[in-house]
Amino acid sequence: xxxxxxxxxxxxxxxxxxxxxxxxHIDDASVIVSDFNGTFRLPKDDPAYDxxxxxxxxxxxxxxxxxxFMLNVHGTFYEAGREAGYVxxxxxxxxxxxxxxxxxxxxxxxxxxxxxxxxxxxxxxxTSRGNDQWFGMIEDLWKLGKPRGEGALWKENYVNTNExxxxxxxxxxxxxxxxxxxxxxxxxxxxxxxELHGWHNYKPMQAIAGSTIHYVFSDGYSDHWIRAVVxxxxxxxxxxxYQ
Numbered sequence: 001x002x003x004x005x006x007x008x009x010x011x012x013x014x015x016x017x018x019x020x021x022x023x024x025h026i027d028d029a030s031v032i033v034s035d036f037n038g039t040f041r042l043p044k045d046d047p048a049y050d051x052x053x054x055x056x057x058x059x060x061x062x063x064x065x066x067x068x069f070m071l072n073v074h075g076t077f078y079e080a081g082r083e084a085g086y087v088x089x090x091x092x093x094x095x096x097x098x099x100x101x102x103x104x105x106x107x108x109x110x111x112x113x114x115x116x117x118x119x120x121x122x123x124x125x126x127t128s129r130g131n132d133q134w135f136g137m138i139e140d141l142w143k144l145g146k147p148r149g150e151g152a153l154w155k156e157n158y159v160n161t162n163e164x165x166x167x168x169x170x171x172x173x174x175x176x177x178x179x180x181x182x183x184x185x186x187x188x189x190x191x192x193x194x195e196l197h198g199w200h201n202y203k204p205m206q207a208i209a210g211s212t213i214h215y216v217f218s219d220g221y222s223d224h225w226i227r228a229v230v231x232x233x234x235x236x237x238x239x240x241x242y243q
Contacts (some may be wrong), residue, residue, distance in 0.1 A: 020101070022057040024073050026050055029239075030151035030168065031074050035085040040225075041168040042089075043149025043242055045075030045096055053098050058113065064104040064138055072099055076149060077141050087196060088224075091147035091172040109138050147172050152239040153228050161232045167193070167225040173242035176217040182207040182236040189231075192223035202226070207236070 025032040026049075030041040044050075052058075061071045063082060071078040071089065075096045080089040100113035111134040123136045153165035170176065170192070180188055185208055192202045202223075207213055228238050 020057060020059045023060055026074070027155075029153065029155040029157075032166070033071070033073070033086050033089075037085045037087040039166055040086050040089070041151060041153065041166050042073065042078070043076070043151040043169065043173075043240070045094055045149055049074040053100060053113070056100075058098070058100045059102060062102060064102070064109060065107065068138060070102070070141075072102060074149070076147060077144065089169065091149075091169070092141050093144040094146065094148045095144035097144070104138065107137070109136050109141065110134065111136075146174070146243075148243050149173075150239065150241050152237060153226075155237050155239065156235060157237075158235045159230055159233065161230070163230060164191075165228045165238070167227045168240065169224075170226045170240075171222050171224045173222065175219060175243040176221070177214060177241045178217070179212055179214050179239050179241075180205060180207045180236070181212045182209060182234045184209045184234050186234045186236065187231040188236075188238065189229045191227050191229060193225040193227075194223050196224055199227070 023033070026044075031044055033040050033042060058072065060073050061069070064070050067082045069080050069082040070092075071080055071086075076094045077092040078089050079092055080086055098113045099111050102109065102111050104110070123134050123140070127133070151168065153168050159165075178190070182188075185206070188205045188207060190202045190205065191199045193199050203215070205213060205215065226240075230236060
């Protein structure tokens with residue numbers, strides 16, 4: 001063979017492809033995700049998820065199998081339509097684990113970030129190099145824990161007259177409670193988006209300055225999204241607890 005041949009170093013391309021880029025944001029109130037449909041709030045799990053793992057943020061989104069778009073943020077796996085985006089997102093399981101990365105290969109889901117010396121359960125497989133992994137079917141993700149979380153539309157935020165909050169996820173959680181605290185007597189209207197068909201007034205509520213009111217949604221009640229409107233300017237907290 002003749003001619004000059006030069007080896008091509010693909011390391012830079014591989015690093016670029018495998019780099020884990022954080023696509024969500026966190027504020028005092030909740031997790032925040034955005035796409036072409038808008039900006040949405042999701043519940044939080046443990047405060048430890050407010051920080052990266054060992055200086056690195058874990059992978060938060062990836063397509064598993066064919067058009068099964070998954071989001072893993074703040075200890076919860078979600079499923080979203082690849083074309084529909086976050087507007088149709090649903091919680092799968094709150095696992096409360098430090099899952100660093102996830103992928104699928106030939107129909108098998110692989111998770112990294114397992115505890116070293118974890119008990120062998122048919123899913124966990126240790127390696128001599130210490131990069132132990134979890135293997136299972138995509139349906140096994142639903143078994144990692146009941147969806148739960150806490151978050152807020154506003155958390156001690158100053159809001160203007162008739163201001164509408166960002167939308168907050170409601171679907172997929174069994175027991176739900178909302179708590180409202182404001183610095184002045186204020187009327188608050190909760191609005192819900194039923195099956196993604198538009199917004200409707202759910203319940204007007206009156207907050208008394210300096211006091212906290214609690215409202216428990218009936219068991220099993222679930223619209224997809226919820227938001228709030230205030231009648232006039234105030235500093236307010238509207239928080240949710242999902243179990």
